[in-house]
Amino acid sequence: MAEKIVLYTKDRSLKKELSGQLPRGYSLERPDKTPVQSIVFYDLDSMRSGGIKELSENNPVVALTKHRHTETVMEAVSYGAYEVIQRPVKKDSLARLLDELISFRQEITETIDMTDPFPAPTCAIVGNSPIIMDVCKKLARLSQVEVPVLVTGETGTGKELIAEAIAQLSSRFGKPFVVVNCAAVPEALLESELFGFEKGSFTGAVAPKEGMLKIADGGCVFFDEVGELPLSLQGKLLRFLQTQTFYPIGSTKELQVDVRVISATNRNLSAMVREGKFREDLYHRIRVTTIEIPPLRERKKDFIPLIHFFLDRYRHTAQRQIKGISKAFLKKLVSYDWPGNIRELENNIRSAIALSKAHYLTTFELKGIEAHVRQAQTPEETIAAAVVPYLKNAIEKKEKNIYDRLIGEIDRAALQYILSHTHDNQSEAARLLGINRLTLRKKLQG
Known part of the structure; x- marks a missing residue:
């Protein structure tokens, strides 16, 4: 069954132009009645741009124009257009945009509602983990x-x-x-x-x-x-x-x-x-x-209350009412390492709200963190990722006693961390490492 695109235009030539560029599986329809979540094409050159506002409440709207004025583009976006494309329409660009719109529409079918006000936190840090x-x-x-x-x-x-x-x-x-x-x-x-x-x-x-x-x-x-x-x-x-x-x-x-x-x-x-x-x-x-204070990557159960908290704080800045997030949005946030922790999460939520193109925040507003999504690693893979580059560098420099130097570096890092964790309690540090206290002291002195 063909995917229907509702076309708003008074220019007959536009329908002919689009029909020749649409990928297989798509068809143009008259705007007799626009179903919710239909893809809408809107001709800025023959229709009032203000009409986009109502249509974009429940549908992704693509505005089209022959003009190359920034004012036209900015006006369409301010009314809620998902994208603005220039005529004549290019077939490859149109196909990519339609693929994106289908993915976008599919993503917002699975959402998490956050319309209720977030309860006032009883602690300085939001979360319940x-x-x-x-x-x-x-x-x-x-x-x-x-x-x-x-x-x-x-x-x-x-x-x-x-x-x-x-x-x-x-x-x-x-x-x-x-x-x-x-x-x-x-x-x-x-x-x-x-x-x-x-x-x-x-x-x-x-x-x-x-x-x-x-x-x-x-x-x-x-x-x-x-x-x-x-x-x-x-x-x-x-x-x-x-x-x-x-x-x-x-x-x-x-x-x-x-x-x-x-x-x-x-x-x-x-x-x-x-x-x-x-x-x-x-x-x-x-x-x-x-x-x-634990880092955000160790607080997976706190993501929903944190997102809800920041959504309540900044939803008034959105172009449209933000009702919640897509499940894919949450999954992407949880899979990221968050080196900047809560501050970085807050900034990304604010950015997503400002860039939102629907009533729910989606992964399409999170493209800035795409390159940094963490791939799950086993502890062995994590250690290897740190050790192998060190060995390669030592071999290239033709260093001697590589093994002793490597073990020394690992010892130093491990001892610094474990002593910090135990607040310099050497007995507890030795117990956690599985060595006796005398061995620990020798390592610290060496």
């Missing part, structure tokens, strides 16, 4: 005790949200929450931003200024990306953490404050300590307790 439930329980406990907290996790996982939630659930709710981005403030300015300064203490200090620590008095100070803190400032911060006192630059008067310190990093601080890039005493001061 067991791993997120554990994070939320730990967050609730730590908010009730006055100890420094180190929040760890990859970039984009929501570390600042966790820090804010700890402050809001604590007795310091409503008090200042001051963010110090250790990576964003230039090293030369960081000390004056933290501690403040007196008038005339350096060139340009025309008036005294309170530092962030003074502004945070009574509340919380959040050191974001604390791993980027320069060594020259780490000692001064350590003294503040020990005494809650500091001297503004150029002042002889010591100030006392009452602040709770929360820090966050995506770096491996224990490895930085061993490399001499981060003070060990400061490391132990800021990580009295820790919360590790």
Whole structure:
């Protein structure tokens, strides 16, 4: 049975032109009654472009025009046209477009409805997977005790949200929450931003200024990306953490404050300590307790609530009402690795909403992540993918003792990760690795 295309035109020559270019299996129909989800061709040169708006509510509309003006194209798209093609129509281009439209129409037959408002999340992180439930329980406990907290996790996982939630659930709710981005403030300015300064203490200090620590008095100070803190400032911060006192630059008067310190990093601080890039005493001061935020790729069960949450947040920006997503859309999101985690997911949802061509988000709005979809690998394949390039490079360079060097690199990486995971508990690290503690110590010393 031929696939029917409904043609809206007052130009008889267009029907003749299209009939000669349509692939086999398609036929043109008059617009007596347009069934839902029919493919519609709309002649911009003989019909009002505003007519596209109503038709595109339930049908993919392809606009056609002889003109090569950007205004015509933009107007058609703003009314909801799926695509705009120039006349004369090329047979190959038309065939590719029709194949895409059939796939698009097929995809939105299997959808997940998300029209109901998303329930307000009870935790700082949206989701209901067991791993997120554990994070939320730990967050609730730590908010009730006055100890420094180190929040760890990859970039984009929501570390600042966790820090804010700890402050809001604590007795310091409503008090200042001051963010110090250790990576964003230039090293030369960081000390004056933290501690403040007196008038005339350096060139340009025309008036005294309170530092962030003074502004945070009574509340919380959040050191974001604390791993980027320069060594020259780490000692001064350590003294503040020990005494809650500091001297503004150029002042002889010591100030006392009452602040709770929360820090966050995506770096491996224990490895930085061993490399001499981060003070060990400061490391132990800021990580009295820790919360590790899992990466998005380990939270497969949270994708639907996360998508629903962002859909509710941004659906007002869409050209048409967004009712939900296709099942293929969800499958594609789950199969991706998400190196940028929640932040990257949020941006992709926003982009898909802005580019949506139907009432449901589809994979046709996710072409930007197509090249990065992860192929499932066994643990053995993953290890081989890392080791083989190393061996090839060593052989090409005619290096010696390749085996010993390879084992040394693997040992180093494994020990760094396992010690970070166990928070430098060597007994637990040895147990997880299946070796005795003496062997572990020898490897660390070697």
